[in-house]
Amino acid sequence: MSNEKKLAGEAAIRFVEDGAIVGVGTGSTVAYFIDALADLRERIRGAVSSSEQSTAQLKKHGIEVLDLNSTGQLTLYVDGADECDPHKRLIKGGGAALTREKIIAEASEKFVCIIDSSKQVDVLGKFPLPIEVIPMARSLIGREIARRGGHPVWRDGVVTDNGNWIIDVHGWQITDPVALEQDLNQLPGIVSVGLFARRPADIVLVGDRQI
């Protein structure tokens, strides 16, 4: 599987155009992409990063990290996922970086998702759904999730790059991810939901195979 992650990370390089500012996700698969991107550092203008972890790796390779507020819309976003359904809808946030990832995905014309085959599912939800919450809303959101049949588990000890907490929801078979994403987005205290359904990936690379 880790070979597939490496193949996917390296295959995504073909979507990088000269002069681009590249949106960069977070995780072990993206780490391969960043390593490959280093070879193109003279040909791109820089990157917008979704986490402190990716920022450190980009800077180590001498790739300039830019503020999304100063770049405008990006042409390309490359990121991994925890699950991917046949409609390219995703669960993300296993590494707690979902909010910044979601912002950059929204700001990008093309979202290339890089995964290994273990991430492919027919129905999302076997991987517990990460939700970033404002700390004071943790119990409130936990109750709202339980009312909707989910089993909320606080990722104790994890603080996101934005200073918030993560609840992982077990036990949901997410047959209508767009509706669930919209429903959860209404709840005060939720910063973002790790469902990328309203804005799914455009292209998925499973290893070096495009689907």
Ligand SMILES: O=C[C@H](O)[C@H](O)[C@H](O)COP(=O)(O)O
């Ligand atoms: O918060 C983390 C991200 O959503 C990652 O893209 C996701 O967890 C997949 O990570 P990995 O490539 O390490 O399996």
